[in-house]
Amino acid sequence: MVLRNLGSSITNALKKLVGATTVDADLIRELKNDLLKALLAADVKLEIAIKVADYVEERALKEELPPGIPRQKHIVSIVHDQLVKVMGAQEEKLNITPGKTNTLLFVGIQGSGKTTCVAKVANWLNKRGMKPSMVCADTDRPGAYEQLKQLGDKIHVPVYGDPEAKNAIKLAQKGVAEFAKKKREVILIDTAGRHRKERAMLKEMHDIAKKIEPDEIILVIDGTLGQQAYEQARAFAAATDIGSIVVTKLDGSAKGGGALSACAATKAPIKFIGVGEKVDDFEKFDPTGFVGRLLNMGDIEALLESVKAAQIEPDEEAIKAFMTGKFTLRDMYAQMENIGKMGSIGKLLSFLPGFSQGLPEGLEDTSEENMKKFMCMMESMTADELNEPSIIKSSRVDRIAKGSGCTQAEVKQLLKQFFQMRKMMKQMKKGFGRRGAKIPNIGNLNALQKGMDIPKKYRRGK
Template identity: 40%
Template sequence: MTIFLYELQNCIDVSRVESTAAHDKPPRRRDRPPREAKPLHKTSPKQPFLPDRAGRRRAQTAARRREPHAAAKMVLAQLGGSISRALAQMSNATVVDEKVIAECLNEISRALLQSDVQFKMVRDMQSNIKRIVDLESLAAGANKRRIIQQAVFSELCNMLDPGKPSFTPKKAKPSVVMFVGLQGSGKTTTCTKYAYYHQQKGFKPSLVCADTFRAGAFDQLKQNATKARIPFYGSYMESDPVKIAVEGVERFREEKSDLIIVDTSGRHKQEAALFEEMRQVAEATKPDLVIFVMDGSIGQAAFDQAHAFKQSASVGAVIITKMDGHAKGGGALSAVAATKSPVIFIGTGEHIDEFEVFDVKPFVSRLLGMGDLSGLMNKIQDVMPAEQQPELLQKLAEGTFTLRILYEQFQNLLKMGPIGQVFSMFPGFSSELMPKGSDKESQAKIKRYMTIMDSMTDAELDSTNPKLMSESRIIRIARGSGRLVRDVMDMLEEYKKLAKMWSKMKLKIPKNGDMSAMTRNMNANNMSKVIPPHMLKQMGGIGGLQSLMKQFGGGKDISKMLGGMGDGN
């Protein structure tokens, strides 16, 4: 399935995704005269006529005013892209000397500073890398480029990893977790996400609303908890947050809840009274863990704000919110440095399930375009049962890539989450390659193709050559699915591309099912035929691909990349 996803990046080309409205526009009847064109702008003494270009400029300016964060969107992806480009320029240099290294580090430092990482942190990182990459002390023949890349990777990981683990709740053992954070950081929503995540893991979570400062706080928590079917406690009448917190914790302890989450009032570092209130709630409830919720787009103020919370409460972990668009990412680094606490989750959207466990190395790896194949394997294992994988790979090896197989893989892909997020796990892929809104467009395109396949017969879905359909049959499929003939033709064209890709693989699976023998036949040359050219270039060509395959332990683990099948022993 992994290789299928590689090729799917080309097939689901969002630049070719046209709007459904444009597709569904009926053709003009030839016997009907065209309507008289209306002027684009109404003229009046108060409103002079504006040419088209000026009108567009005015509309664009108004749109920017309505969306103040538009200029900052995808800056996290730009940070990774800037660092990747700096490393790529160094790799393309004929000779890696002090000047090349200095230029590379300056570009990386500039990218981090533009992403609101604190200046002292950037300066320290630059000094550490220079100390590690000492050209005079390196042995002759050492791969300087690889050493520099690893040094940058390690320093970014060190920025985000304080070196101490966070408290982990345990089932059947009551734990109290207290949430603190700035006003508007998404703390109340994050409480529900945190509870829902652990509920899916078999915990019995509960929510206590001790936020009596913000109007509507209890209503919001009540609404979120009801949707997630999580028990909650709060009061419209009581104004003492300490009393509410104590009563809520005692009640849920009696009800055998093993994860009691206390939501507190949002506060600012200058609000001494609210910080005193936070200390009182912490003393009364004695939480096992205090989580600091931070808005990922807060910027340079993140360090000071996080430091103020650390002084008032024993912050043990950090959750970064709003990482789905306009987060610069530097605030995450600064918050870790200020609190000396690890980031445990990141919020990637408004929905309750848009909540990811934060793992430092995969995060930095994806940020630098190095991918996260282990995370990708986990996602594939989650959506595709292991017992189905040998059967699928056997069919593909026999050359029977059918529309039904394509349909099943589309289903698996949609289950894996946002497409851009999945593709960012591939080595060499940059989030900058995904335009704004491309996730929704790509998912809409996949669903459109699946709707078309729903109108096909079993014989057509299981055929190894559905492209021989007659024109009249294609028209009937279009009518039955409510799509245009052009959509059906596009879907068949995408199928043809994927079928051709599999024919290039030339996989040979032994009859005895020994997967290790099959993977010995697999090499970088075969893999390079199915990987998109731009991605192969970013991976360093066939040589870089060979290095990647070696990192995964050779043939045994390449079988996991192909379908998660293992040895077969």
């Protein structure tokens, strides 16, 4: 989970509050200090962190309780709402108009993952039925065109560029003209990475924007930068009109709060976050859903969006078996094929209440690579073993291990995770904790596939 340390720190602070018999000024002050420490540890800018903590304290002490709502629950809601506000308040969409050619200009410092980010946005658009194209206007970095071309071939998106060209402005103009002629719906332009102190490079960025007049300029911020992100973002905002932000590398960063503060410097919303190296490790940024996962409350709407983007066709009987904890290894194999399109079991469960900050014991090792290994083991099993895993004893484990090229310990690990998952799904069906959250039923998933509205209980409050 992105910013897991920040989320667990805030959640632990809230647990003290929820578990208290009485809520007084001292307890609220303690919550304020814990919240401030958690935000600063995640490299959120000091002024922003203080503003959030002070606002939570003021509302918690002075605000009248809504009828029938316990004070503890009301304060949790205050913390949630203020974090959402800091991160942009509401989800913002890309500035794309259907039926016309749209241009998106990507800017950012060197090493921010900008070129990969351009491909991720193109892939995201491609999966939603649009016709994206990419232009390499980076004449500064050796291999820039080759990298973008390789990514374009992988996601089946055309790329324009010239490794020999020296004039980035003319190159961008030619690329836009070429794809506009071919009636490509969205043209994404990758530019050279630049530092806030490189005045010539910042001027080039300004000149490209002036010549091609993009519909939106997207600033790509490295999630590992910490508080430096604020100054970098401010310099880019001074040089050109930043319309939105993409934060990359948030999956492995404890300092992502600094990058999230960048929206305060640019007054531009964060629209996407990068959560891994692969082109599919990319999420639309919704402040409400993000904070929900941060506080271990889950994000069902994002889960349904991922299912739709992966073009998964739900099998009613199989999912019903999963949701009641009555599935077999054969069912698990079929679902692993679907889950593989979404990344991993860990990514899938991160959207569910109670699992946003980590997986239950026995399910930690669920990477895409391990899922493929598990599937290989299942392919070495008999029909009886797939249908009734409890019959798999030592001699069968040995045979399966040899047939799949794995160790006996790995086969035992697969079985352990299978039974652990069955147990977990039964618990999920009953609901989680005091919030009583439940996973969506098959009807909800099928409704989504048919383009119907998401059921009201899974929608975010807007």
